[in-house]
Amino acid sequence: MTTTVSPSTARSVLPIGPHRLHRPLLVVAAALAVLTLVGIGGALFDDRDLLGHPLWMKPLKFMISFAVYCATLAWMLSLQTKRRRLGWWMGTVVAVGVAAEMVLIVGQVVVRGRQLHFNMSTPTDQLIHDIMAGTVYAIWAAVLVVAIQLLFDRPGDRALRWSIRLALSTTLAGMLLGNLMFRATPAQQRAMDETGREDFFGAHSVGVEDGGPGLPVTGWSTEAGDLRIGHFLGVHALQAIPLLALGLLLLARRYPALRPEAPRTALVAIGAAAYGGLVWLVTWQAERGESIVHPGQATLLASASLLGATIFSSLFVVLRARRKSLVSP
Incomplete structure (x- = not known):
């Protein structure tokens, strides 16, 4: 049933x-x-x-x-x-x-x-x-x-339950991504090798020193990789994924195909996977010293693949649910 x-x-x-x-x-x-x-x-x-x-x-x-x-x-x-x-x-x-x-x-x-x-x-x-x-x-x-x-x-219902579970697991992973920042930069490592101590240990940026040009408000580096981006997105999965479930619940008022739990739960799972993929993508980009505003060919290809897979799987779920809603009494 x-x-x-x-x-x-x-x-x-x-x-x-x-x-x-x-x-x-x-x-x-x-x-x-x-x-x-x-x-x-x-x-x-x-x-x-x-x-x-x-x-x-x-x-x-x-x-x-x-x-x-x-x-x-x-x-x-x-x-x-x-x-x-x-x-x-x-x-x-x-x-x-x-x-x-x-x-x-x-x-x-x-x-x-x-x-x-x-x-x-x-x-x-x-x-x-x-x-x-x-x-x-x-x-x-x-x-x-x-x-x-x-x-x-x-x-709550199954879609909301899974949105909360997936949000909590993603935010826990996102919090741990902060550990990537607590590694000595090459300059800090050289100073430690020479003097045996370093006044600063770790950095937000990869490829440049912290404090350079950055995006307005966030300060994310515009000239090199920035590990804060993946950390930020991961932490705030706590809001993003449940908001998807609640948005689908609101859309169910207008679209009968979304009223069953199954398609909304599937869409939440797809959305959570896409969000997790985005967190991985921007972290991978930052680790390579590449700025969020200057993506290279590999980043663009990975982004297009993630977007394409998300759109294709979402359309499959929605069209299948719509077909079922038309033949169900």
């Missing part, structure tokens, strides 16, 4: 579970939303810069990113039907970890005016670096527990 969604059910585009949204995560998300306004003011009126970019830009990006991340995870936890107490504690670990990260980011960048990442220049810089690294791994472990819980839970 095929399960379908009625047009009236499809109006509930953002289903909320039977329990309240996770309060600590919501509190942190709200605090970060307010702090974002402060960050925008700082970016507009504080003319200080760091590594050639406005001083407030990095904290501001983290404020927005963390706020969206916390709000999304709070929603996902509301859908839990099993072991909710454990899920609540894991969400609280994430909330506390994110709050601690933002305190350190603002303190290091805005208050101290120091480079945030890769900075081992002084004992204080190294301590902040080490605390941030430990906090990130604690957040990652807590999200992993939530992902395992929801793997065996049954929130």
